[in-house]
Ligand code: 5GP
Ligand code: MN
């Protein structure tokens with residue numbers, strides 16, 4: 388099944404010459420590693436390509452090979468429209484944000500992803516929910532096409548495996564992931580350096596924002612739900628950027644006895660961004676999907692319109708009822 392999907396992907400790239408490679412807004416290590424990984428694949432195949440992301444690439448990923456070539460949608464207006472798009476790590480078309488404006492009306496999309504909530508928006512879909520990362524799907528694709536594991540390609544794929552498994556700690560850290568990671572280190576990936584850059588380095592703004600977020604930490608009476616807020620004034624006071632709230636939600640989920648950790652972030656008076664993390668009981672991907680978002684069982688998100696109070700009440704109610712349903 389996976390092999391057939393990958394063969395369709397190979398035909399997709401064989402049949403065209405110029406591609407737009409795109410991933411989700413506020414990209415994480417898998418999104419960026421997979422964007423750059425597809426770039427390396429297309430380079431080896433002798434294809435022309437442009438890489439794009441709606442958001443700026445967080446500084447901690449800028450050491451990745453060719454990272455400076457990822458452009459913004461505004462920057463690409465004059466080169467649009469693109470008829471062949473390769474989307475990676477995007478569960479639905481919305482996740483690509485403004486990049487969609489660069490697509491031709493009759494666009495052909497190759498959708499490579501691992502989210503169970505992926506709605507198969509592509510012309511060709513390679514959606515493998517069992518994969519630990521989109522980078523793992525790309526790993527298999529590279530092997531199937533018999534491409535060369537250059538240090539650059541190996542570094543991009545390794546970064547996706549590392550970050551989507553939480554540093555080889557989450558439940559998706561299978562023997563297969565570890566074997567693939569070992570093979571990539573054998574191909575000259577500097578594992579310690581990547582870990583230092585992406586896991587062991589924070590911005591000062593991140594810590595300042597974390598301090599403010601921790602002041603808002605609250606727990607439900609039964610201690611199973613913990614939540615925090617990032618308010619607009621905190622973002623302004625710390626000068627934090629999108630990348631600076633990455634990881635803050637984990638502090639809520641990590642509290643002993645908590646199953647679901649939630650981070651609410653005030654985008655504006657009427658828009659709240661919600662991040663979910665769960666330990667083992669609630670499938671937060673399914674829960675986020677009922678709120679218009681999506682993600683994985685243990686990590687998910689959504690954006691809700693409403694005032695802070697309304698959104699908090701609605702979300703806490705949903706999480707509490709999901710907990711009751713599973714426990715009883
Ligand atoms: P985060 O909380 O780090 O922003 O997102 C956690 C996970 O949920 C990621 O795997 C991300 O792809 C997914 N996710 C977050 N927000 C959304 C959303 O609005 N829609 C969908 N489909 N997935 C999301
Ligand atoms: Mn991602």
Ligand code: MN
Pocket residue numbers: 417418476501519520521551
């Ligand atoms: Mn991913």
